[in-house]
Amino acid sequence: MQHLDSILTQSAIVACKACFDADIQASTIQIQQTRKEFEGHRTLVVFPLTRISKNSPEETGRLLGEWLLAHDALVVGFQTVKGFLNLSISSTYWSEQLIAALQITHYGIAPLNSLPRVMVEYSSPNTNKPLHLGHLRNNFLGFSVAKILQAAGHEVIKVQIINDRGIHICKSMVAWQRFGNGETPDSSGMKGDKLVGKYYVAFDAEYKKEMAHMMAQGHTEDEAKKSAPILLAAQNLLHQWERGDAEVVELWKQMNAWVYTGFEDTYKEMGVTFDKLYYESDTYLLGKAQVEKGLDEGVFFRKDDGSTWIDLTDEGLDEKLVLRKDGTSVYMTQDIGTALLRYEEFPGLDRQIYTVGNEQEYHFKVLFKILSKLGIEGAERNSHLSYGMVELPEGKMKSREGTVVDADDLLAEMAETSKRMASELGKINDLSESEKSSLFKQVGYGALKYFLLKVSPQKSMMFDPVASVDFIGNTGPFIQFNFVRAKSVLRKCLDEGIPTTIDSVDPNAWDESELRIIQQTLQWPEIVQSAAAQYDPSVIANHSYELTKAYSRWYQDHSVLKEPNEAKCAARIALTHMYTRQIETAMALLGIEMPERM
RNA sequence: GGUCCCGUAGCUCAACUGGAUAGAGCAUCUGCCUUCUAAGCAGACGGUUUUGGGUUCGAGUCCCAACGGGAUCACCA
DSSP: OHHHHHHHHHHHHHHHHHHHHHOOOOGEEEEEEETSSSSSSSEEEEEGGGGHHTTHHHHHHHHHHHHHHHHOOTHHHHHHHETEEEEEEEEHHHHHHHHHHHSTTTTOOOTOOEEEEEEEEOOBBBBBBBBBBBHHHHHHHHHHHHHHHHHHHHHEEEEEEEEEEOOOHHHHHHHHHHHHHTTOOOHHOOOHHHHHHHHHHHHHHHHHHHHHHHHHOOOOOOOOHHHHHHHHHHHHHHHHHHTTHHHHHHHHHHHHHHHHHHHHOOOOOOOOOOOOEHHHHHHHHHHHHHHHHHTTTTTEEEEEOEEEEEEEEGGTTTEEEEEEEESSHHHHHHHHHHHHHHHSSSSTTOOOEEEEGGHHHHHHHHHHHHHHHTTTTGGGOOEEEOOEEETTTTBOTTTTTTOOOOOHHHHHHHHHHHHHHHHTTOOOSSOOOHHHHHHHHHHHHHOOOHHHHHHOOOEEEEOOOTOOOSSSSSSHHHHHHHHHHHHHHHHHHHHTTTOOOOOOOOGGGGGGHHHHHHHHTHHHHHHHHHHHTTTOOOHHHHHHHHHHHHHHHHHHHHTTOOOOOOOHHHHHHHHHHHHHHHHHHHHHHHHHOOSSSS
């Protein structure tokens, strides 16, 4: 479409010279898609040209339209409505463009690694409890953005940093020591992350009990909060861990290992992957050295109490702590260390994209500033892919109140719903059990992924577990369903010996609705670029839905197999082919698999 | 209180980055399966784009103010 619009723009410039004897900039020519209620394909907005034409918008449009019709072979008709010049483009052009696009194996996908290397971080869970709905949005978003950037031509490295150390895991450890009786995933048959999460909950219950007990004995709430015995025990474990106490480290390793096994299962179900894993326990000390170095260079300063800070008041931010007075590192210190390590390990890294909830916006603003001050070239190009919270009808998810939607449970429910709907429809009874099971996941997970990705990231979104995720309307399964129908048409063509590879189409074989669909599919390369530039999978989702809706409407009254006119039949096959290929590519960028039947 | 994000149909979301009569889905109602998969299609209903100013040929979109919701401003992560 850029190609077409730049040709039209050049023509319009010449037309302005011819009609109004005026030299104009290309930027004053605005071309957009013609709205569907009007005749035509591309629309030239003539309002900005009325100064030059010294004429009414309608008359200006009419004059330009006449000229273009006479001098530009692409333009086969025009209509002016108010200040809009609607141009009809020749069906020969659309036809040729479609065939050309079909001949490119990966239409709209840039050559692999033709753009700079970027890193996308997502997931990055704590290891004390299982993944939940919020992680699903995070993972689907990060994974999809990574795919999209790759499609746009970037070399992409997918990473996460696993928060494997700290007080949270020590809480699970201390509870397991006290109440666990040596329970393991094997002995209990419980998924590893769920088991560790169970002890995190057990810790909290005991903690509350002890607090209540202390308060009953006359301590203030604050005292109880800070000095409940089980909390002190957890803190003690953390100190022992930091000193490298063999027994504690051993338990820590074991419980984390359980969690990782559990997480791996969940990631596998989600269909997300990583190129490299970072562990906080490996990187949390790295930042300290950098801070010391930066202290010498005057980037940081030390307060009288021994704590280390950075002053960002000139940047409109605050002072920010980077080392505690006891010299231990904080979250920021770790992120500085991890970031610098990544730049070192991946030379030429253009930027990092951190998929993290919007509650950490300030943190990343500060982090990027610090990295810049530490002399990282291009640190400002780093980006916080910030997304809104997933809220439940009753408000935010609270682990303490048990309102957390567990990732494994939700995935299982989605597959179950998909199964129930499929069996009601009864269209796939001849599939084998394993084919069915993978189909239910494709559709169920597809519904969930689409549901979470069709909303632009920055918006917080509502998730109602009862109403749950739809399978009809603007949904993943709707798109899958139309894909399946289209594939079925192509299969039947082959069955009847009709070739589905189309090398040329008679331009007269198209009707107007088909030209519109072709036009839609030709926007694809720009859709990919736009989604990549904005880090926004919803751009892909919306295009996929719009295209599918148009296809579905068209499918209703355009038969392929029963079309007697050979040229029309071939044209429809070409269109169907284009649709299936593009939609499969698009859904893959969202991490959604497409079934052959459903 | 400072900073940032959000506010569009009863509900969930769009709107090509300043363009035409603001569009979809869900819900409700009405039609369409001896026709390539009805998880579909067509139609009806539904709006002062939170409010008030401003910028200009033109504002849901940009600017200012107010109101409402969320986040953040930790020696937590």
